[in-house]
Amino acid sequence: MPRNPKIRRTGATTAAERVAAAYRCSHCHSTTGGTWRDRHGIQHLAVAHDDGCPVLTGALPDAPDALRAAVTAGCSAILVAWPPKGGAA
Ligand SMILES: [Zn+2]
Numbered sequence: 001m002p003r004n005p006k007i008r009r010t011g012a013t014t015a016a017e018r019v020a021a022a023y024r025c026s027h028c029h030s031t032t033g034g035t036w037r038d039r040h041g042i043q044h045l046a047v048a049h050d051d052g053c054p055v056l057t058g059a060l061p062d063a064p065d066a067l068r069a070a071v072t073a074g075c076s077a078i079l080v081a082w083p084p085k086g087g088a089a
Contacts (some may be wrong), residue, residue, distance in 0.1 A: 016043035018073035019066070026065050067073035 016035035023032050023045070030053065033046035049056035055065075
């Protein structure tokens with residue numbers, strides 16, 4: 001567990017949970033949802049952006065905010081995916 005003071009004290013133990021605690025969208029008041037690990041062992045994090053957020057519409061990438069959260073969380077690797085243009089299905 002990293003000892004970064006920017007991470008909220010939430011009891012997060014997995015990398016995805018630490019990233020969730022550190023994540024802030026630069027364009028809206030997003031909230032982070034659940035985290036899960038898939039059958040390949042890859043951890044996932046759901047982020048809910050406000051309606052009209054340029055990240056949600058696909059106009060801007062989520063990569064800068066996700067990378068910032070990963071660095072704050074002390075993660076060494078992260079994969080970023082965002083909804084296709086026009087928003088999530
Ligand atoms: Zn957003």
